[in-house]
Amino acid sequence: MKMGILTSGGDCSGLNAVIRAIGLYAERNIKNAELIGIPGGYGGLIRGESEPLRRSDFEDILDRGGTILGTSRQPFKLMAVVENGTSRLRRMCENYKKMGLDCLFTLGGAGTHKTAALLCAEGCNVIGVPKTIDNDIYGTDVTFGFQTAVEVATECIDRVRTTAASHRRVMLVEIMGNKAGWLTLQTGIAAGADVILLPEIPFSPESVAKSAKAALEEKGYCIVAVAEGSVLASEAPFKKKDRAFVRTERGETTVTPHLAEVLGELTGAETRATVLGYLQRGGVPCAYDRALSSRLGGYAAKLAKEGRFGVTVAVSGGNITFNALVDIAGKYKLVDPAGPAVAYARSVGISFGDE
Numbered sequence: 518m519k520m521g522i523l524t525s526g527g528d529c530s531g532l533n534a535v536i537r538a539i540g541l542y543a544e545r546n547i548k549n550a551e552l553i554g555i556p557g558g559y560g561g562l563i564r565g566e567s568e569p570l571r572r573s574d575f576e577d578i579l580d581r582g583g584t585i586l587g588t589s590r591q592p593f594k595l596m597a598v599v600e601n602g603t604s605r606l607r608r609m610c611e612n613y614k615k616m617g618l619d620c621l622f623t624l625g626g627a628g629t630h631k632t633a634a635l636l637c638a639e640g641c642n643v644i645g646v647p648k649t650i651d652n653d654i655y656g657t658d659v660t661f662g663f664q665t666a667v668e669v670a671t672e673c674i675d676r677v678r679t680t681a682a683s684h685r686r687v688m689l690v691e692i693m694g695n696k697a698g699w700l701t702l703q704t705g706i707a708a709g710a711d712v713i714l715l716p717e718i719p720f721s722p723e724s725v726a727k728s729a730k731a732a733l734e735e736k737g738y739c740i741v742a743v744a745e746g747s748v749l750a751s752e753a754p755f756k757k758k759d760r761a762f763v764r765t766e767r768g769e770t771t772v773t774p775h776l777a778e779v780l781g782e783l784t785g786a787e788t789r790a791t792v793l794g795y796l797q798r799g800g801v802p803c804a805y806d807r808a809l810s811s812r813l814g815g816y817a818a819k820l821a822k823e824g825r826f827g828v829t830v831a832v833s834g835g836n837i838t839f840n841a842l843v844d845i846a847g848k849y850k851l852v853d854p855a856g857p858a859v860a861y862a863r864s865v866g867i868s869f870g871d872e
Protein backbone atom coordinates (compact mmCIF):
# COMPACT_ATOMS: atom_id res chain seq x y z
CA MET A 518 0.00 0.00 0.00
CA LYS A 519 1.51 3.33 -1.05
CA MET A 520 0.56 6.15 1.28
CA GLY A 521 1.28 9.87 0.96
CA ILE A 522 1.38 12.34 3.85
CA LEU A 523 1.14 16.11 3.68
CA THR A 524 0.89 18.84 6.32
CA SER A 525 -1.07 21.91 5.28
CA GLY A 526 -2.00 25.35 6.66
CA GLY A 527 -0.46 27.01 9.72
CA ASP A 528 1.86 24.62 11.55
CA CYS A 529 1.41 23.58 15.18
CA SER A 530 2.94 21.28 17.75
CA GLY A 531 2.31 17.58 17.20
CA LEU A 532 2.46 17.35 13.40
CA ASN A 533 5.70 15.35 13.54
CA ALA A 534 4.29 13.00 16.19
CA VAL A 535 1.40 12.18 13.82
CA ILE A 536 3.80 11.49 10.94
CA ARG A 537 5.86 9.24 13.20
CA ALA A 538 2.83 7.30 14.45
CA ILE A 539 1.53 6.72 10.92
CA GLY A 540 4.98 5.44 9.93
CA LEU A 541 5.38 3.16 12.94
CA TYR A 542 1.87 1.72 12.61
CA ALA A 543 2.23 1.17 8.86
CA GLU A 544 5.59 -0.58 9.27
CA ARG A 545 4.15 -3.10 11.71
CA ASN A 546 0.59 -3.54 10.54
CA ILE A 547 0.21 -2.81 6.82
CA LYS A 548 1.50 -5.22 4.19
CA ASN A 549 4.04 -3.75 1.76
CA ALA A 550 3.59 -0.32 3.29
CA GLU A 551 5.38 2.42 1.42
CA LEU A 552 5.30 5.92 2.81
CA ILE A 553 6.03 9.10 0.90
CA GLY A 554 6.08 12.67 2.14
CA ILE A 555 4.71 15.50 0.04
CA PRO A 556 6.66 18.66 0.87
CA GLY A 557 5.03 22.06 1.39
CA GLY A 558 1.41 20.98 1.88
CA TYR A 559 -1.05 21.01 -1.03
CA GLY A 560 1.51 23.17 -2.86
CA GLY A 561 3.77 20.11 -3.13
CA LEU A 562 0.92 17.99 -4.44
CA ILE A 563 0.02 20.66 -7.01
CA ARG A 564 3.65 20.66 -8.20
CA GLY A 565 3.88 16.85 -8.05
CA GLU A 566 6.71 16.75 -5.50
CA SER A 567 7.35 13.79 -3.21
CA GLU A 568 10.09 12.15 -1.21
CA PRO A 569 10.32 8.70 0.38
CA LEU A 570 9.75 8.63 4.15
CA ARG A 571 12.00 6.10 5.82
CA ARG A 572 12.16 4.96 9.44
CA SER A 573 15.27 7.10 9.98
CA ASP A 574 13.32 10.18 8.82
CA PHE A 575 10.56 9.87 11.37
CA GLU A 576 11.67 7.75 14.30
CA ASP A 577 13.27 10.58 16.26
CA ILE A 578 10.79 13.42 15.75
CA LEU A 579 8.22 12.89 18.50
CA ASP A 580 9.29 15.97 20.43
CA ARG A 581 10.13 18.22 17.48
CA GLY A 582 7.98 21.28 16.77
CA GLY A 583 6.89 22.33 13.28
CA THR A 584 6.67 19.78 10.49
CA ILE A 585 9.49 17.87 8.82
CA LEU A 586 7.47 18.02 5.58
CA GLY A 587 7.02 21.78 5.52
CA THR A 588 3.67 23.45 4.96
CA SER A 589 1.94 26.24 3.06
CA ARG A 590 -1.42 27.92 2.82
CA GLN A 591 -3.33 27.22 -0.41
CA PRO A 592 -6.59 29.21 -0.45
CA PHE A 593 -9.58 26.90 -0.83
CA LYS A 594 -11.40 29.38 -3.07
CA LEU A 595 -8.63 29.04 -5.71
CA MET A 596 -8.66 25.23 -5.85
CA ALA A 597 -11.22 24.83 -8.61
CA VAL A 598 -10.26 28.00 -10.54
CA VAL A 599 -8.98 27.16 -14.03
CA GLU A 600 -5.55 28.70 -14.75
CA ASN A 601 -3.66 27.86 -17.97
CA GLY A 602 -6.26 25.26 -18.94
CA THR A 603 -6.32 23.35 -15.66
CA SER A 604 -7.13 23.83 -11.97
CA ARG A 605 -5.04 23.19 -8.85
CA LEU A 606 -7.55 20.52 -7.89
CA ARG A 607 -7.13 18.75 -11.24
CA ARG A 608 -3.34 18.89 -10.96
CA MET A 609 -3.48 17.43 -7.45
CA CYS A 610 -5.66 14.54 -8.64
CA GLU A 611 -3.34 13.88 -11.59
CA ASN A 612 -0.29 13.91 -9.33
CA TYR A 613 -2.01 11.62 -6.81
CA LYS A 614 -2.40 9.13 -9.65
CA LYS A 615 1.11 9.70 -11.06
CA MET A 616 2.59 9.05 -7.63
CA GLY A 617 0.66 5.77 -7.57
CA LEU A 618 -0.92 6.55 -4.21
CA ASP A 619 -3.44 4.24 -2.59
CA CYS A 620 -4.24 6.88 -0.02
CA LEU A 621 -3.29 10.33 1.21
CA PHE A 622 -3.15 11.58 4.81
CA THR A 623 -3.90 15.30 5.06
CA LEU A 624 -2.84 16.81 8.38
CA GLY A 625 -4.44 20.21 8.69
CA GLY A 626 -7.09 22.60 9.90
CA ALA A 627 -10.53 23.62 8.67
CA GLY A 628 -9.30 24.86 5.26
CA THR A 629 -7.25 21.71 4.70
CA HIS A 630 -10.32 19.59 5.43
CA LYS A 631 -12.40 21.50 2.85
CA THR A 632 -9.83 20.76 0.15
CA ALA A 633 -9.54 17.16 1.37
CA ALA A 634 -13.30 16.77 0.81
CA LEU A 635 -12.87 18.10 -2.75
CA LEU A 636 -10.09 15.58 -3.43
CA CYS A 637 -12.36 12.80 -2.16
CA ALA A 638 -15.17 13.89 -4.42
CA GLU A 639 -12.69 13.56 -7.30
CA GLY A 640 -11.91 9.95 -6.36
CA CYS A 641 -8.77 10.27 -4.20
CA ASN A 642 -8.62 8.18 -1.02
CA VAL A 643 -8.11 10.75 1.70
CA ILE A 644 -7.88 10.51 5.49
CA GLY A 645 -7.72 13.78 7.44
CA VAL A 646 -6.07 14.39 10.81
CA PRO A 647 -7.29 17.52 12.65
CA LYS A 648 -4.57 19.94 13.73
CA THR A 649 -4.75 23.54 14.82
CA ILE A 650 -3.99 25.68 17.83
CA ASP A 651 -7.44 27.22 17.26
CA ASN A 652 -9.30 24.00 18.24
CA ASP A 653 -12.09 24.99 15.85
CA ILE A 654 -12.51 21.87 13.70
CA TYR A 655 -16.09 20.71 13.66
CA GLY A 656 -16.84 17.22 14.95
CA THR A 657 -13.84 16.75 17.24
CA ASP A 658 -13.67 17.64 20.93
CA VAL A 659 -10.04 18.67 20.56
CA THR A 660 -7.35 19.19 17.94
CA PHE A 661 -3.68 18.48 18.46
CA GLY A 662 -1.50 21.58 18.89
CA PHE A 663 -4.14 23.31 21.01
CA GLN A 664 -2.90 22.20 24.42
CA THR A 665 0.72 23.21 23.73
CA ALA A 666 -0.49 26.66 22.67
CA VAL A 667 -2.58 26.92 25.87
CA GLU A 668 0.50 26.04 27.96
CA VAL A 669 2.67 28.64 26.18
CA ALA A 670 0.06 31.40 26.33
CA THR A 671 -0.69 30.67 30.00
CA GLU A 672 2.98 30.89 30.91
CA CYS A 673 3.22 34.19 29.03
CA ILE A 674 0.28 35.67 30.96
CA ASP A 675 1.82 34.43 34.23
CA ARG A 676 4.93 36.41 33.30
CA VAL A 677 2.93 39.47 32.26
CA ARG A 678 1.06 39.39 35.57
CA THR A 679 4.13 40.01 37.74
CA THR A 680 5.17 43.05 35.74
CA ALA A 681 1.54 44.25 35.60
CA ALA A 682 1.38 44.09 39.41
CA SER A 683 4.72 45.86 39.85
CA HIS A 684 3.68 48.79 37.63
CA ARG A 685 -0.05 48.78 38.47
CA ARG A 686 -0.87 48.58 34.78
CA VAL A 687 -3.65 47.35 32.55
CA MET A 688 -2.08 44.64 30.39
CA LEU A 689 -3.63 43.36 27.18
CA VAL A 690 -2.33 40.02 25.90
CA GLU A 691 -3.35 39.18 22.33
CA ILE A 692 -3.80 35.47 21.69
CA MET A 693 -4.23 33.76 18.30
CA GLY A 694 -7.66 32.77 17.02
CA ASN A 695 -9.39 34.63 14.25
CA LYS A 696 -12.77 32.92 14.08
CA ALA A 697 -12.78 30.91 17.29
CA GLY A 698 -11.83 31.99 20.81
CA TRP A 699 -11.07 28.58 22.36
CA LEU A 700 -7.40 29.32 22.89
CA THR A 701 -8.10 32.67 24.55
CA LEU A 702 -10.93 31.27 26.67
CA GLN A 703 -8.94 28.31 27.99
CA THR A 704 -5.81 30.41 28.53
CA GLY A 705 -7.74 33.25 30.14
CA ILE A 706 -9.33 30.88 32.64
CA ALA A 707 -6.03 29.06 33.32
CA ALA A 708 -4.10 32.31 33.79
CA GLY A 709 -6.74 34.10 35.88
CA ALA A 710 -7.44 36.91 33.42
CA ASP A 711 -9.85 39.61 34.58
CA VAL A 712 -11.35 40.13 31.12
CA ILE A 713 -11.55 37.65 28.21
CA LEU A 714 -12.48 38.94 24.76
CA LEU A 715 -13.56 36.45 22.08
CA PRO A 716 -14.61 36.68 18.41
CA GLU A 717 -17.89 35.03 19.41
CA ILE A 718 -18.83 37.74 21.96
CA PRO A 719 -18.62 41.33 20.63
CA PHE A 720 -17.52 43.74 23.36
CA SER A 721 -17.69 47.40 24.26
CA PRO A 722 -14.57 49.26 25.49
CA GLU A 723 -16.70 50.97 28.16
CA SER A 724 -17.64 47.60 29.64
CA VAL A 725 -14.00 46.43 29.57
CA ALA A 726 -12.94 49.72 31.21
CA LYS A 727 -15.48 49.22 34.00
CA SER A 728 -14.04 45.77 34.77
CA ALA A 729 -10.48 47.06 34.45
CA LYS A 730 -11.17 49.86 36.95
CA ALA A 731 -12.68 47.35 39.39
CA ALA A 732 -9.59 45.10 39.05
CA LEU A 733 -7.27 48.08 39.51
CA GLU A 734 -9.10 49.03 42.70
CA GLU A 735 -9.20 45.48 44.05
CA LYS A 736 -5.66 44.32 43.29
CA GLY A 737 -3.85 47.13 41.51
CA TYR A 738 -3.62 45.71 37.98
CA CYS A 739 -5.72 44.15 35.26
CA ILE A 740 -5.11 41.38 32.71
CA VAL A 741 -7.17 41.40 29.51
CA ALA A 742 -6.85 38.29 27.29
CA VAL A 743 -7.82 39.36 23.75
CA ALA A 744 -8.40 36.89 20.91
CA GLU A 745 -6.95 38.30 17.69
CA GLY A 746 -10.36 38.06 16.02
CA SER A 747 -12.23 39.95 18.77
CA VAL A 748 -14.69 42.56 17.54
CA LEU A 749 -16.19 45.72 18.97
CA ALA A 750 -19.97 45.56 19.35
CA SER A 751 -20.10 48.69 17.16
CA GLU A 752 -18.26 46.94 14.28
CA ALA A 753 -19.93 43.52 14.64
CA PRO A 754 -22.75 44.30 12.17
CA PHE A 755 -20.22 45.01 9.40
CA LYS A 756 -18.62 42.47 7.10
CA LYS A 757 -15.16 41.16 8.00
CA LYS A 758 -13.59 42.79 4.96
CA ASP A 759 -15.09 46.18 5.83
CA ARG A 760 -13.78 45.90 9.39
CA ALA A 761 -10.36 44.95 8.00
CA PHE A 762 -10.44 48.01 5.73
CA VAL A 763 -11.01 50.40 8.64
CA ARG A 764 -8.23 48.71 10.65
CA THR A 765 -5.78 48.85 7.75
CA GLU A 766 -6.51 52.58 7.39
CA ARG A 767 -5.38 52.92 11.02
CA GLY A 768 -2.31 50.75 10.35
CA GLU A 769 -3.66 47.98 12.58
CA THR A 770 -4.64 44.37 11.91
CA THR A 771 -6.47 43.53 15.14
CA VAL A 772 -8.56 45.45 17.67
CA THR A 773 -5.82 45.26 20.35
CA PRO A 774 -3.90 48.53 19.70
CA HIS A 775 -7.13 50.53 19.49
CA LEU A 776 -8.47 48.96 22.67
CA ALA A 777 -5.19 49.63 24.52
CA GLU A 778 -5.42 53.30 23.60
CA VAL A 779 -9.07 53.64 24.59
CA LEU A 780 -8.58 51.71 27.85
CA GLY A 781 -5.70 53.99 28.79
CA GLU A 782 -7.99 56.99 28.32
CA LEU A 783 -11.01 55.48 30.08
CA THR A 784 -9.17 54.05 33.11
CA GLY A 785 -6.40 56.62 33.47
CA ALA A 786 -3.99 53.72 34.08
CA GLU A 787 -0.87 52.97 32.08
CA THR A 788 -1.88 50.40 29.51
CA ARG A 789 0.37 48.07 27.50
CA ALA A 790 -0.24 45.36 24.93
CA THR A 791 1.70 42.16 24.19
CA VAL A 792 1.02 40.13 21.04
CA LEU A 793 1.99 36.48 21.57
CA GLY A 794 1.80 35.59 17.86
CA TYR A 795 3.85 32.65 16.58
CA LEU A 796 5.30 31.80 19.98
CA GLN A 797 2.06 29.85 20.41
CA ARG A 798 2.61 27.71 17.33
CA GLY A 799 6.29 26.86 17.66
CA GLY A 800 8.45 24.79 19.95
CA VAL A 801 8.36 21.48 21.71
CA PRO A 802 4.91 19.85 21.91
CA CYS A 803 3.64 19.25 25.45
CA ALA A 804 3.21 15.64 26.59
CA TYR A 805 -0.59 15.78 26.10
CA ASP A 806 -0.18 16.82 22.46
CA ARG A 807 2.51 14.22 21.81
CA ALA A 808 0.27 11.47 23.14
CA LEU A 809 -2.85 12.79 21.37
CA SER A 810 -1.03 13.25 18.04
CA SER A 811 0.47 9.79 18.29
CA ARG A 812 -2.88 8.16 18.94
CA LEU A 813 -4.61 10.13 16.17
CA GLY A 814 -1.84 9.21 13.72
CA GLY A 815 -1.95 5.52 14.65
CA TYR A 816 -5.74 5.54 14.29
CA ALA A 817 -5.54 7.25 10.89
CA ALA A 818 -3.14 4.54 9.68
CA LYS A 819 -5.51 1.87 11.01
CA LEU A 820 -8.35 3.43 8.99
CA ALA A 821 -6.11 3.19 5.90
CA LYS A 822 -5.48 -0.47 6.60
CA GLU A 823 -9.24 -1.04 6.85
CA GLY A 824 -9.81 0.85 3.58
CA ARG A 825 -11.93 3.57 5.22
CA PHE A 826 -11.40 6.72 3.21
CA GLY A 827 -13.14 10.08 2.85
CA VAL A 828 -12.95 10.52 6.62
CA THR A 829 -11.10 12.51 9.26
CA VAL A 830 -10.14 11.24 12.67
CA ALA A 831 -11.74 12.87 15.70
CA VAL A 832 -11.98 12.76 19.48
CA SER A 833 -15.49 12.34 20.83
CA GLY A 834 -16.28 11.91 24.51
CA GLY A 835 -12.71 10.80 25.19
CA ASN A 836 -12.70 8.16 22.43
CA ILE A 837 -10.90 8.32 19.10
CA THR A 838 -13.27 7.92 16.21
CA PHE A 839 -13.82 9.39 12.73
CA ASN A 840 -16.22 11.61 10.79
CA ALA A 841 -17.04 11.66 7.09
CA LEU A 842 -15.22 14.58 5.46
CA VAL A 843 -18.41 15.67 3.69
CA ASP A 844 -20.14 16.02 7.05
CA ILE A 845 -17.59 18.35 8.61
CA ALA A 846 -15.98 20.24 5.71
CA GLY A 847 -16.82 23.96 5.72
CA LYS A 848 -18.14 23.92 9.30
CA TYR A 849 -16.47 25.42 12.36
CA LYS A 850 -16.65 24.59 16.05
CA LEU A 851 -17.02 27.95 17.80
CA VAL A 852 -17.25 28.89 21.46
CA ASP A 853 -20.86 28.87 22.61
CA PRO A 854 -21.46 32.18 24.45
CA ALA A 855 -24.11 30.37 26.52
CA GLY A 856 -21.93 27.28 27.07
CA PRO A 857 -20.44 25.94 30.32
CA ALA A 858 -16.91 27.39 30.03
CA VAL A 859 -18.18 30.95 29.53
CA ALA A 860 -20.80 30.41 32.25
CA TYR A 861 -18.10 29.28 34.70
CA ALA A 862 -15.92 32.29 33.86
CA ARG A 863 -18.81 34.72 34.37
CA SER A 864 -19.71 33.02 37.66
CA VAL A 865 -16.28 33.87 39.12
CA GLY A 866 -16.33 37.47 37.92
CA ILE A 867 -14.45 37.26 34.61
CA SER A 868 -15.83 39.86 32.23
CA PHE A 869 -16.43 39.29 28.49
CA GLY A 870 -16.84 43.00 27.84
CA ASP A 871 -20.55 42.65 27.01
CA GLU A 872 -22.13 43.36 30.38
Ligand code: F6P
Nearest residue numbers: 527528649650651693694695798
Ligand atom coordinates in the same frame (compact mmCIF):
# COMPACT_ATOMS: atom_id res chain seq x y z
O1 F6P B 1 -3.15 28.14 12.32
C1 F6P B 1 -4.05 28.94 12.97
C2 F6P B 1 -3.51 30.32 13.11
O2 F6P B 1 -2.40 30.30 13.98
C3 F6P B 1 -4.55 31.32 13.59
O3 F6P B 1 -4.75 31.30 14.97
C4 F6P B 1 -4.00 32.60 13.07
O4 F6P B 1 -5.05 33.53 12.90
C5 F6P B 1 -3.39 32.21 11.76
O5 F6P B 1 -3.08 30.84 11.87
C6 F6P B 1 -2.15 32.96 11.36
O6 F6P B 1 -1.82 32.56 10.07
P1 F6P B 1 -0.45 32.81 9.31
O7 F6P B 1 0.51 31.75 9.77
O8 F6P B 1 -0.79 32.64 7.88
O9 F6P B 1 0.01 34.19 9.67
